[in-house]
Amino acid sequence: xxxxxxxxxxxxxxxxxxxxxxxxxxxxxxxxxxxxxxxxxxxxxxxxxxxxxxxxxxxxxxxxxxxxxxxxxxxxxxxxxxxxxxxxxxxxxxxxxxxxxxxxxxxxxxxxxxxxxxxxxxxxxxxxxxxxxxxxxxxxxxxxxxxxxxxx
Amino acid sequence: xxxxxxxxxxxxxxxxxxxxxxxxxxxxxxxxxxxxxxxxxxxxxxxxxxxxxxxxxxxxxxxxxxxxxxxxxxxxxxxxxxxxxxxxxxxxxxxxxxxxxxxxxxxxxxxxxxxxxxxxxxxxxxxxxxxxxxxxxxxxxxxxxxxxxxxxxxxxxxxxxxxxxxxxxxxxxxxxxxxxxxxxxxxxxxxxxxxxxxxxxxxxxxxxxxxxxxxxxxxxxxxxxxxxxxxxxxxxxxxxxxxxxxxxxxxxxxxxxxxxxxxxxxxxxxxxxxxxxxxxxxxxxxxxxxxxxxxxxxxxxxxxxxxxxxxxxxxxxxxxxxxxxxxxxxxxxxxxxxxxxxxxxxxxxxxxxxxxxxxxxxxxxxxxxxxxxxxxxxxxxxxxxxxxxxxxxxxxxxxxxxxxxxxxxxxxxxxxxxxxxxxxxxxxxxxxxxxxxxxxxxxxxxxxxxxxxxxxxxxxxxxxxxxxxxxxxxxxxxxxxxxxxxxxxxxxxxxxxxxxxxxxxxxxxxxx
Numbered sequence: 332x333x334x335x336x337x338x339x340x341x342x343x344x345x346x347x348x349x350x351x352x353x354x355x356x357x358x359x360x361x362x363x364x365x366x367x368x369x370x371x372x373x374x375x376x377x378x379x380x381x382x383x384x385x386x387x388x389x390x391x392x393x394x395x396x397x398x399x400x401x402x403x404x405x406x407x408x409x410x411x412x413x414x415x416x417x418x419x420x421x422x423x424x425x426x427x428x429x430x431x432x433x434x435x436x437x438x439x440x441x442x443x444x445x446x447x448x449x450x451x452x453x454x455x456x457x458x459x460x461x462x463x464x465x466x467x468x469x470x471x472x473x474x475x476x477x478x479x480x481x482x483x
Numbered sequence: 484x485x486x487x488x489x490x491x492x493x494x495x496x497x498x499x500x501x502x503x504x505x506x507x508x509x510x511x512x513x514x515x516x517x518x519x520x521x522x523x524x525x526x527x528x529x530x531x532x533x534x535x536x537x538x539x540x541x542x543x544x545x546x547x548x549x550x551x552x553x554x555x556x557x558x559x560x561x562x563x564x565x566x567x568x569x570x571x572x573x574x575x576x577x578x579x580x581x582x583x584x585x586x587x588x589x590x591x592x593x594x595x596x597x598x599x600x601x602x603x604x605x606x607x608x609x610x611x612x613x614x615x616x617x618x619x620x621x622x623x624x625x626x627x628x629x630x631x632x633x634x635x636x637x638x639x640x641x642x643x644x645x646x647x648x649x650x651x652x653x654x655x656x657x658x659x660x661x662x663x664x665x666x667x668x669x670x671x672x673x674x675x676x677x678x679x680x681x682x683x684x685x686x687x688x689x690x691x692x693x694x695x696x697x698x699x700x701x702x703x704x705x706x707x708x709x710x711x712x713x714x715x716x717x718x719x720x721x722x723x724x725x726x727x728x729x730x731x732x733x734x735x736x737x738x739x740x741x742x743x744x745x746x747x748x749x750x751x752x753x754x755x756x757x758x759x760x761x762x763x764x765x766x767x768x769x770x771x772x773x774x775x776x777x778x779x780x781x782x783x784x785x786x787x788x789x790x791x792x793x794x795x796x797x798x799x800x801x802x803x804x805x806x807x808x809x810x811x812x813x814x815x816x817x818x819x820x821x822x823x824x825x826x827x828x829x830x831x832x833x834x835x836x837x838x839x840x841x842x843x844x845x846x847x848x849x850x851x852x853x854x855x856x857x858x859x860x861x862x863x864x865x866x867x868x869x870x871x872x873x874x875x876x877x878x879x880x881x882x883x884x885x886x887x888x889x890x891x892x893x894x895x896x897x898x899x900x901x902x903x904x905x906x907x908x909x910x911x912x913x914x915x916x917x918x919x920x921x922x923x924x925x926x927x928x929x930x931x932x933x934x935x936x937x938x939x940x941x942x943x944x945x946x947x948x949x950x951x952x953x954x955x956x957x958x959x960x961x962x963x964x965x966x967x968x969x970x971x972x973x974x975x976x977x978x979x980x981x982x983x984x985x986x987x988x989x990x991x992x993x994x995x
Contacts, residue, residue, distance in 0.1 A: 344919045348657055355664060355679075364674030369941060370949030373671040373678060376937040380664045387657035397651075399918050402710055409709050414911050417702065417886065421903035424890055437883040443709060446879025454880040462887050472538040472895050 339399040341391045348388030355381040409443040416440050428477020429467075433459035487615055494846030498854055503548050503847070506541070507855045510549040511862060514556020519564050519873045520881070524573035525557035525801070525818045526927075527704060530696040531885075531892050533825045538895035543829040544847040550825060551805070551848055552855040554818050555607055558757065558798045559859050562599045563870050566592060566790075575757035575801075578765040578793035585785030593725035598787060599794040600863040601727065602739040606795030607856040609743035610750065610802035614809075614849055617751070622810040622835040630943035631953050635963035637936045639970075640753035640813045644925045646970040654921045662929020663936065665690050672934075673941065685901045692824040694893055694902050695909055695930055699923050701889045702910025705882050707917060726864070735791035738768050746796030750803025756816035756924070757797040757804075764796030765789060802852060808833055809845055813932065817924035820931045827931075 359377040402410075420436040427435070437455025442448065466472040497503060517528035529550050536546040561576030566583035579599065586595040628636070645655035668679045669689030680686040742764040749760035772780045772788055782789045804816040812834035814820035826833055831841065838845055863870070893906045913923065940954075947953045955961055 339915065339919050341919070344654075344657075344916075344921070348661075351661070351664075358679060362671075362676060362678055364671075364676060366674075369673060369945045371941045371944045373674045373676055376940065377664065377667050377678065380660050380667070383660040384657060384664065387653050387660065390653055391657070397920070406710050410706050410914070413706060413709060414907070414914075417705075417907045417910065418904070420886070420890065421907045422900060424894065424903050425898075425900050429887075429891070433883070433887050436886065440883050440886065441879040444877075444879040444882050446877065451879055451883075455883055458880075458884055458887060462884075462891065466535070466891055470535070470539050472535060472891065473898070474891060474894070475898075 338401075340395060341397045342395040345388045345390065345392030345394075348384050349392060350388075352381040352385035352388055355384065413440055413443050416443075425475045426477060428479050429463050429474045430459040430476075431478055433462065487619065490619070490842065490846045491615060491850060493842055494848075494850030497544055497843050497847030498548065498850035503545055503851060504854070506545050506549045507552045507851050508858055510552025511556045511559075511855050511858045514553035515560035515563075515859065515862065515870055516873050517553065518557035518560020518562075518573060518576075519870050520876075521564055521568075521570045521874075523704070523885070524561075525554045526696070526821060526924075527701045527885075528553045528557055529818050529821045530693070530700055531888050533696075533821060533828075534693045534892040534895050535888075537825070537828045543826065543831055543841075544844045546825055546829070547822065547844060547848050548851040548855075550822055551852060552858075554801055554822075555798065555852065555855055556859055558607075558801045559600065559603050559863050560870065561797075562603065562794055563596065563867065564874060566595045566599065567871055568874060575761050575797040577758070578761040578797075579790060581765065581783055582786050582789035585783070586787065586790065589785050591724075591785070594727050594731065594787070595790055596867050597725060597864055598727040598731055598735060599790055600860060600867075601732070602735065602742065602791040602795040603798040603863075604856060604860040605739050606743040606746055606798035607802045607852070607859075609740070609795075610747040610799040611849065611852045611856065613747045613751075613799075613803060614806055614852070618806050618810050618845070618849070619838060621806065622838045625811050625835040628811075628835075628959070629957070630939040630946070631955075632957060632960045632963065633939040634936060634943055634954060635960040635967070636753075636811060636813055637932050637939070639963045639967040640807075640928065640932070641925065642967040642970050643752055644922075644928060646972075646974050651920060652971070652975075654919075655925045658916075658921050658923065659925035659929040662926035662931075663933040664929075665695065665926075666930050666933020667937070672938070685899065690905075690930075691893075691896060691902055692827065692930065693896050694906050696821055696824065696927060697889045697893055698906040698909025699913035699926065701885065702906060703913030703917055703923075705886060706910065706914040708878065708882065731787055735788055738772075738788045738792040739795045741767065741771075742792035742795035743799040746799025747803040749796070750800030750816070751806045753807040753811070753813045756818075757800040760800035761793035761797040765793040768792040805848070805852075809837065809848070810835060812935065814928060817927055820924070820927045823931050 355377060359374060359381065362374040362377065364372045416436055416439040420432055423432045423435065434452070434455040437458060438448065438451050441451025441454055446454065463474060467474045514528060517523050532550060532553060536549050541549065557573060558575065561571060561573040562579045562583065565571045565576040565580035566587050569580050569584040571577045571580055583595045583599065586592065641659045644659070645652040668686055670687060671678055677687060745764045745767060746760040749763060750757070768788055769782045773782070780786060801816070804814070804819045808814045808819040808823055812832060814823050823833060831837070831844070890903055893902050896902065917923065943953050944951065955964055
């Protein structure tokens with residue numbers, strides 16, 4: 332997720348797993364029940380898991396290898412763009428409403444998948460309206476109306 | 484036997500209500516489409532539809548029927564893209580492409596599509612009969628399980644997944660442990676204290692299952708799709724006869740039956756899924772045919788026997804994987820793990836007690852597997868052209884659609900922005916993990932089983948006041964531990980032996 336020079340391989344995965352295990356152990360060490368009426372409290376299972384994750388991480392970090400093939404040129408940029416567009420979509424979904432948010436999301440995502448601006452926008456508009464009508468009106472799944480609140 | 488027919492009668496009375504018949508037909512249709520689209524497999528289909536079914540306030544048995552029809556439909560649909568464009572619609576259809584695509588290139592696409600629909604049907608039908616017979620027996624046996632046995636059973640399920648699936652079992656173990664770790668977030672049932680909630684209200688009742696599944700499978704899949712530009716893959720036009728003839732049916736019959744049986748057995752094993760089953764069926768068939776008929780065998784170049792058997796196996800396995808989920812509460816595949824999540828939304832815990840308490844759910848599901856299978860056969864032979872047209876939907880329209888439906892699914896559960904953001908974050912994490920070939924199915928299994936596994940462990944140790952000896956005291960748990968060790972050790976040993984012999988023995992199953 333950091334710079335573009337980072338190579339995804341087992342060493343990186345193992346290190347990430349070790350960090351995960353460390354945070355889990357650190358945050359979980361203080362977990363104790365105020366009244367212990369059973370021999371195994373709420374701490375044991377998370378501790379056991381952080382041990383397993385840590386051992387897996389250690390194995391992978393020491394052994395290394397299995398580098399992921401670098402993606403074709405341009406792919407990385409598109410992955411970042413789509414991921415960012417999805418994150419923005421997640422934030423705007425409730426606020427702008429399904430129809431608008433979907434339209435906005437479809438533009439960059441459609442572009443990344445090779446559609447033209449016009450096609451992506453048109454698809455997004457049709458999609459937003461159709462999905463809203465289908466789920467909210469027909470199937471009774473309540474969706475946010477957002478900016479179009481008064482109209483819908 | 485009479486007892487089973489009695490139960491089946493109950494089941495059919497549930498499955499034959501107009502609502503449930505309609506739902507099964509819709510599910511079969513959607514499932515086939517999801518299976519056809521490359522990149523979308525049964526897990527994505529079921530994960531996206533699961534919250535929607537719940538939000539539409541379908542009764543639990545109807546939800547389960549919908550999702551089961553989608554699941555089996557995917558196994559039917561996966562074959563279409565394998566045969567026509569040589570791109571498996573999902574992992575378990577990889578073997579189908581080996582002989583199906585060459586057949587299509589030789590102008591026998593119609594025959595390939597229809598014979599594979601037929602063997603899919605036989606596979607599912609054999610496995611459904613298998614469920615009706617095996618499930619009640621297994622459930623009765625499992626009633627005697629105590630917490631120690633359950634704990635051992637779950638360890639066995641994880642070992643199956645790690646041992647059978649991966650070239651890299653350490654990554655499968657890591658994924659399972661991370662899934663289990665995610666399940667510890669939220670209030671601890673026994674002591675009432677908060678674990679790993681980081682003082683967030685949104686995390687106090689745990690990480691939402693739907694969010695994790697849709698993020699890890701659906702969103703990460705969209706990012707992975709960016710890497711494979713499957714633009715302009717020309718589909719082979721279905722030409723020639725559209726239906727197989729009796730000679731072809733006779734030629735493939737025993738292979739189909741063998742594939743069905745292999746598939747069912749593999750499906751019943753917790754953890755191992757349709758991908759493993761179809762690979763096993765293909766290699767078995769190849770070995771048998773090349774021995775008995777060395778002249779006529781042309782596997783990999785369009786042998787109809789190499790198409791029928793794995794196709795029967797993957798359907799039988801998908802159907803068979805309902806057995807461990809229904810009877811033991813331990814799912815047999817990633818997709819049934821997701822279905823367990825559906826039942827959890829309805830506060831239903833699958834397991835042996837379900838057979839007595841909610842027979843309408845169990846037997847309604849089994850009966851609708853029969854009915855859905857007939858519907859799928861009826862849809863898949865005449866409507867194959869319509870499904871094949873799905874392959875020409877451009878990704879710039881398809882991906883926004885999937886993203887939107889995924890978001891609606893997540894939003895429909897709690898209606899919070901937090902869940903949506905979490906979905907995207909998990910999607911990015913899932914993308915990176917999958918790039919580093921960490922399998923996702925053990926993670927989901929861990930998340931589903933985590934709570935049960937911890938509870939059973941703690942309960943078992945409460946009985947003996949902390950003495951761990953109880954975990955391997957009864958014959959059943961000893962047997963399960965031994966099986967768990969065997970599934971881990973045997974594949975590794977076999978692989979090492981094969982390597983020493985230098986022979987390019989049976990190629991191991993491609994990981995999903």
